[in-house]
Amino acid sequence: MILQRVKALTKKEVKKTVRDPAVLFMIFLFPVVFVLTFGASFGGLGGSQPVYAVGVVNLDEAVPPSWASVFLETLSNTTILHVQLYVNNQTAQSDLSQGNIQAVIIIPSTFSQSLTSYHTAPNDPSDWINATVSLYLDKGSVVATQALPPIIQNVLDTFVDQNHNTVPTPIRMQIASLIEVKQLSAFEFMAPGMFTFASIFLIMMVAQSFTQDRENGMLKRIRVTPTTSTEFMASQIVSYMLIALIQAVLVFAAVHLIGFKPQVSVPAYFTAFAFVLIFSLSNVGFGLITATVSKTSSAATGISFLFVLPQLFLGTFVGSSLSPVTQLACKFVPSYYVTDALMSLFLRGATITTPTILLDLFAVSSSCLLILAFGIVLYAKYFKL
Amino acid sequence: MVNAAIAVENLVKKFEDVTAVNNVSFQIEKGEIFGLLGPNGAGKTTAVNILCGLLKPTSGYATINGYDVQKEGEKIKKLIGVCPQENAVYPYLTGIENVELFGDLYALGTEDLIKRSSVLLEKLGLSNDARRKVEKYSGGMKRRLSLVMALIHDPQIVFLDEPTVGMDPQSRRAIWDFMKDLKKEGKTVFLTTHYMEEAEVLCDQVGIIDQGRLIILDTPENLVLKNSVENLEEVFIKLTGRKIREEI
Ligand SMILES: Nc1ncnc2c1ncn2[C@@H]1O[C@H](COP(=O)(O)OP(=O)(O)OP(=O)(O)O)[C@@H](O)[C@H]1O
Numbered sequence: 001m002i003l004q005r006v007k008a009l010t011k012k013e014v015k016k017t018v019r020d021p022a023v024l025f026m027i028f029l030f031p032v033v034f035v036l037t038f039g040a041s042f043g044g045l046g047g048s049q050p051v052y053a054v055g056v057v058n059l060d061e062a063v064p065p066s067w068a069s070v071f072l073e074t075l076s077n078t079t080i081l082h083v084q085l086y087v088n089n090q091t092a093q094s095d096l097s098q099g100n101i102q103a104v105i106i107i108p109s110t111f112s113q114s115l116t117s118y119h120t121a122p123n124d125p126s127d128w129i130n131a132t133v134s135l136y137l138d139k140g141s142v143v144a145t146q147a148l149p150p151i152i153q154n155v156l157d158t159f160v161d162q163n164h165n166t167v168p169t170p171i172r173m174q175i176a177s178l179i180e181v182k183q184l185s186a187f188e189f190m191a192p193g194m195f196t197f198a199s200i201f202l203i204m205m206v207a208q209s210f211t212q213d214r215e216n217g218m219l220k221r222i223r224v225t226p227t228t229s230t231e232f233m234a235s236q237i238v239s240y241m242l243i244a245l246i247q248a249v250l251v252f253a254a255v256h257l258i259g260f261k262p263q264v265s266v267p268a269y270f271t272a273f274a275f276v277l278i279f280s281l282s283n284v285g286f287g288l289i290t291a292t293v294s295k296t297s298s299a300a301t302g303i304s305f306l307f308v309l310p311q312l313f314l315g316t317f318v319g320s321s322l323s324p325v326t327q328l329a330c331k332f333v334p335s336y337y338v339t340d341a342l343m344s345l346f347l348r349g350a351t352i353t354t355p356t357i358l359l360d361l362f363a364v365s366s367s368c369l370l371i372l373a374f375g376i377v378l379y380a381k382y383f384k385l
Numbered sequence: 386m387v388n389a390a391i392a393v394e395n396l397v398k399k400f401e402d403v404t405a406v407n408n409v410s411f412q413i414e415k416g417e418i419f420g421l422l423g424p425n426g427a428g429k430t431t432a433v434n435i436l437c438g439l440l441k442p443t444s445g446y447a448t449i450n451g452y453d454v455q456k457e458g459e460k461i462k463k464l465i466g467v468c469p470q471e472n473a474v475y476p477y478l479t480g481i482e483n484v485e486l487f488g489d490l491y492a493l494g495t496e497d498l499i500k501r502s503s504v505l506l507e508k509l510g511l512s513n514d515a516r517r518k519v520e521k522y523s524g525g526m527k528r529r530l531s532l533v534m535a536l537i538h539d540p541q542i543v544f545l546d547e548p549t550v551g552m553d554p555q556s557r558r559a560i561w562d563f564m565k566d567l568k569k570e571g572k573t574v575f576l577t578t579h580y581m582e583e584a585e586v587l588c589d590q591v592g593i594i595d596q597g598r599l600i601i602l603d604t605p606e607n608l609v610l611k612n613s614v615e616n617l618e619e620v621f622i623k624l625t626g627r628k629i630r631e632e633i
C-alpha cells in the first residue's frame with residue numbers, strides 16, 4: 001500500500017465534501033442548524049428560562065389561610081411555573097388532555113392536616129398523618145415528562161422543610177400518569193442522539209460519491225492507474241472517518257452552545273469520539289451497498305434512505321414509550337448502540353470500562369465491520385474497484 | 386511479437402447482443418503512432434478498454450510490451466497512460482489539483498510532479514487556468530486537461546481515445562503537434578479517431594474498423610495508393626460503400 005495514493009485520494013474526497021455546497025449543507029450545516037433550532041425550541045437558547053403552565057386542584061379541607069394556600073403561593077412565586085387553579089380534577093384533566101396545561105397537581109384533602117402534624121412533632125414520624133400530592137403529566141410532551149417532576153418536587157421539598165434537611169417528611173409526591181421519569185432535561189436527553197443523527201447521513205454522501213464517480217468515468221480512470229483496490233478503499237474509509245470526526249466536533253460545539261455541558265472526563269470524550277469513528281465504517285458499508293444497487297446518483301439518494309430512516313427512527317432519539325416490538329427492532333440497528341453508549345458516557349457518567357459501554361463497543365464494532373466488509377464485497381462483485 | 390509495443394491476436398469482444406470487436410489482429414511497433422479509424426459504434430473504445438485492462442476479451446489475446454493484458458495488468462498499468470473518450474476530470478478540483486492527484490496515483494516524487502505538470506500545462510495552453518476550478522472550464526479545456534492527466538507520469542505507451550473531438554481547428558493542430566512531440570520522444574501512441582485528416586497527418590499505421598471488424602491495415606500512403614483514391618476518406622467509402630460520418 002502506497003500512502004501517497006491514499007493521502008491524495010483522501011484529500012480529494014474531503015475537498016469534494018467541503019467544496020460542494022449541497023454536500024456541505026447536508027453533512028455540516030444541516031446537523032448544526034438542526035441542533036440549534038431544536039435547542040431553541042426547548043428554550044435552551046439565550047439563557048431565559050421557559051415557563052410551564054401547571055394546573056392545580058386544591059382539595060385541602062382546611063379553611064384558608066392554610067398550609068395549602070401557602071403551598072399554592074410558593075408554586076406561583078416560582079418564575080418557571082405559571083399556575084392555574086381548577087375547582088375539580090375533571091376540568092383540570094380536560095385542559096391537560098387538550099394541551100392547555102402541561103401538568104396537573106392535586107393537593108390532597110389531608111394536606112394541611114399532614115403538615116400541621118409534621119410541624120407539631122417534627123422528630124416523631126409515628127405521629128404524622130401522611131398525604132400524597134399527585135402529579136399528572138402530559139405524556140406527549142417531552143418537556144413535561146422530563147423537566148416538570150424535578151421542578152415540582154423541588155418546590156415541594158423546600159416548602160415542607162425550609163432547611164433542606166434530609167429527614168423524611170409526611171408529604172410524598174406521586175406521579176400518577178407516568179411510569180418512568182428520568183431526572184434529565186429534554187434537551188440533555190436528546191443530545192447524544194444528535195451525534196448519531198448527523199453521522200447517518202454520510203451513507204447518502206458515500207453512495208452519491210461512488211455513483212457519481214462511476215457515471216463520470218472517474219472510477220475507470222483510476223482503475224487504469226497502478227492504484228490498488230485496497231488503497232482506494234482505504235482512502236474512502238479514512239475520508240469518511242475524517243468527515244465524521246469534523247461533523248462530531250461541529251455538533252458538539254452546537255450542542256454545547258445550547259447549554260449541554262456534561263460533566264465528563266477527557267477519556268470519556270475520547271471514548272465517545274471513538275464510537276462515532278467506528279460508526280462511520282458502517283456508513284461507508286451502507287453507502288457501498290446503496291451504490292451497488294443504484295444505477296444513477298439520483299437513484300442512490302433515494303435508495304440510501306432505506307438505510308438512513310430505520311437507523312434514524314430506531315437508533316437516535318429513542319424514547320421509553322416505544323412498543324416492545326419496536327424496542328426489539330432497535331437492537332438491530334448499529335446507531336442504537338452508538339446513541340446508547342453516548343447516553344451512558346454523557347448522562348450517566350460511564351467510562352470505557354463500564355460493562356454497558358464495553359457491550360455497546362462490541363456491538364458497534366462487530367456490526368459496523370461486518371457491514372463494511374459486506375459493502376466492499378458486494379460492490380466489488382458487480383463493479384471493479 | 387514480443388518486441389511489439391502492442392500486439393493483438395484474434396481479439397473478440399461480445400456484449401449480450403453485439404460483437405463490438407470481431408476477430409481483430411494487429412501489431413504496433415515501439416515509437417509508432419497507430420490510428421484506429423472508424424465510425425460511431427465501430428468498436429474503437431471497446432478495443433482500447435480491453436488493451437488497458439478495463440474489459441475482459443471474450444476470446445483472443447493481447448499483449449503490451451510483451452505482457453499479457455489479462456494476467457499482467459499490474460505491470461502494464463505502470464507503462465501506459467490513458468486519455469478516455471469522455472472528459473473524466475473532477476469538476477470540484479482545480480486543473481492543477483486534478484493533475485497532482487494523478488501524479489500521486491502514479492507515485493511521482495514531488496519535484497518530478499511539479500516540473501512535469503508545469504511543462505505539460507504550458508504545452509497544452511492551460512497554465513493560466515490551472516488554478517481555476519474545472520467546473521468553470523470549457524469543453525476543449527477539459528479535453529486538454531484530461532490529456533495532461535493521462536501523460537503526467539511520462540508513460541511509454543499512450544492510449545488516446547478521440548483526443549481532438551470537439552476542438553476547434555487551431556486547438557486540434559496544437560494537439561497534433563503535441564502528438565508529434567510524443568513520437569519524437571520515442572513514445573508509442575494508440576489513437577482512435579473518426580477524423581480522416583488526423584489519421585493521415587499523424588499515423589505511421591492506420592487500421593480501419595467497421596462494425597467490429599478490422600477491414601484494412603496499412604500506412605496511410607499505401608492505403609491511398611493501393612486503392613487508387615485521393616485520401617483516406619475515399620478509402621473508407623470504397624471499402625464500405627458509406628461515408629465515415631455524414632457532413633453537417
Ligand atoms: N458495456 C456495453 N454493453 C453493451 N454494449 C456495448 C457496451 N459498450 C459498447 N457496446 C457496444 O459495442 C459497440 C462498439 O462500441 P464502442 O464504444 O467500442 O464504439 P466506438 O467505436 O468507440 O464508437 P464512438 O466513435 O461512438 O466512440 C457499440 O455497438 C456499442 O453499443
Ligand SMILES: [Mg+2]
Pocket residue numbers: 429430431470546
Ligand atoms: Mg468510442
